[in-house]
Structure formats: structure tokens, C-alpha cells
Amino acid sequence: MSRFTDGKGRYTDSWWSSPPDSIDHVGAEYLQHGYRHPNVKTARHDKFIKRRFKEEMARLTNQ
Incomplete structure (x- = not known):
């Protein structure tokens, strides 16, 4: 489960029932229009989600 809060609250x-092995190939349109996080509106949002996704997946898989 992920939660994304934009700059406007x-x-x-x-x-994510089946998270991808890599999120690098995922475009912003997947995050926005793929119904993951429709409030992703900027490249900064996209980069933030991808960075946090990688951090959390590393934490969860290295236990």
C-alpha cells in the first residue's frame, strides 16, 4: 500500500498487489492515469514516488 500526498494536502x-521489479520504466501516465495516484501532476511528484518506491522495496526485500 502506498499513499501519496501532494503539496496541497x-x-x-x-x-500494489504485484509490485513491478523496477519502477524506472513506469511513466508518469501510469501513475496518474493508471489509477495509482491521480494527484501526481509534476515531474517532481513522479521522481519522489519512484525514489520512495525503491527505498521501501529495498527495505522490504532485505529483511
């Missing part, structure tokens, strides 16, 4: 939650 709006948040969305998304359940």
Missing part, C-alpha cells in the same frame, strides 16, 4: 492510496 490531497492524498491518494494505492494497493
Whole structure:
């Protein structure tokens, strides 16, 4: 489960039942229009989600 809160306090939650091995290839349109986080509006948002996704996946897989 991920939650993204934009700079205006709006948040969305998304359940990743089968997370991808890599999020680098995922375009912003997947995050926005793929119903992951429709409030992703900028390249900064996109970069933030990808960075945090990698951090959390590393934490979860290296336990």
C-alpha cells in the first residue's frame, strides 16, 4: 500500500498487489492515469514516488 500526498494536502492510496521489479520504466501516465495516484501532476511528484518506491522495496526485500 502506498499513499501519496501532494503539496496541497490531497492524498491518494494505492494497493500494489504485484509490485513491478523496477519502477524506472513506469511513466508518469501510469501513475496518474493508471489509477495509482491521480494527484501526481509534476515531474517532481513522479521522481519522489519512484525514489520512495525503491527505498521501501529495498527495505522490504532485505529483511
